Amino acid sequence: MPTASPRSQASKARTPRAQVLRLAILNLLSAGPIHGYALRKHLSNSLGPLRTLSYGSLYPALRKLEAEGLIASTEEEPEPGRLRRRITHAITAKGRQHLDSELSAAGPADWEDGAFDLRFQMFSGTNTATRLRILEGRQARMRERSAALEQWALAAAKQNDPYVGELIAHAREQVAGELAWLRAVIDRERGLTIRGTAAPSQ
Numbered sequence: 001m002p003t004a005s006p007r008s009q010a011s012k013a014r015t016p017r018a019q020v021l022r023l024a025i026l027n028l029l030s031a032g033p034i035h036g037y038a039l040r041k042h043l044s045n046s047l048g049p050l051r052t053l054s055y056g057s058l059y060p061a062l063r064k065l066e067a068e069g070l071i072a073s074t075e076e077e078p079e080p081g082r083l084r085r086r087i088t089h090a091i092t093a094k095g096r097q098h099l100d101s102e103l104s105a106a107g108p109a110d111w112e113d114g115a116f117d118l119r120f121q122m123f124s125g126t127n128t129a130t131r132l133r134i135l136e137g138r139q140a141r142m143r144e145r146s147a148a149l150e151q152w153a154l155a156a157a158k159q160n161d162p163y164v165g166e167l168i169a170h171a172r173e174q175v176a177g178e179l180a181w182l183r184a185v186i187d188r189e190r191g192l193t194i195r196g197t198a199a200p201s202q
């Protein structure tokens with residue numbers, strides 16, 4: 001199992017879901033300022049169709065990031081015909097430093113189901129060593145899951161329930177598929193390391 005890089009006490013206190021959302025917001029704002037509605041739309045696309053994003057989770061995250069000085073928000077005059085003012089969010093210099101630090105760090109939360117897919121989407125801005133730590137961590141987690149499935153299969157065999165058997169077979173297929181994909185990606189990353197090629201850092 002790869003060792004985790006140290007992070008701040010504040011980061012450790014947050015749930016993986018909250019940490020992923022913060023990272024996703026900063027990563028999106030690193031490309032340029034954006035207003036709230038568009039930010040939510042882009043985040044929903046980044047997080048994928050299987051993960052919902054509510055205003056109830058987005059706006060508290062934005063307020064915390066602003067309170068920490070990682071983003072800045074400006075209120076614009078309403079456009080003709082609109083009653084509400086539009087708020088635009090932008091990453092600060094401190095926010096960029098924080099994002100760079102987070103993208104170069106890796107810990108167990110980064111290879112869990114709730115975070116791995118998003119971290120993988122950010123690999124273009126992550127250095128090769130960190131990418132490998134995350135990939136190898138995910139691989140170790142999936143191997144643990146595979147072993148747990150085998151234990152479940154042994155216990156379920158005594159029940160002789162066809163539906164439980166179908167569920168286990170489906171889970172085995174999913175885990176085996178991901179492990180095969182991870183092996184291919186890790187081999188490719190190791191090839192980049194051997195050739196001395198690294199991904200660009202933000």
